[in-house]
Amino acid sequence: MNWIILVIAGLFEVGFTTCLGKARATTGTDSYLxxxxxxVCLTLSMYLLYRATQTLPLGTAYAVWTGIGAVGTVIIGIIFFKEPADFWRLFFICTLIAxxxxLKMVSAH
Known part of the structure; x- marks a missing residue:
């Protein structure tokens, strides 16, 4: 169950980085929204990370949470923010996923 919580926390990390990018690209009321x-995403992500670390090893949980956030943010950047998707960038994202x-496979939990 805590692995599911950790994955959701990582998805909220992607949410807060996406919102940060959109806030930077907008002005006025849209920026504040x-x-x-x-x-909201930052708070939920941190809380869920805290919950997941109650039973998962801290180092593993943090690395997985960060990895999910990094991979998800790069994918969102490529799809929505028109960031480059060259060979080496995709290669290193694949190594991060691996x-x-x-880490999940060697974790005792």
Missing amino acids: WLGGFF SIVG
């Missing part, structure tokens, strides 16, 4: 989404899966 995106900042509101940023704070590392996240590896």
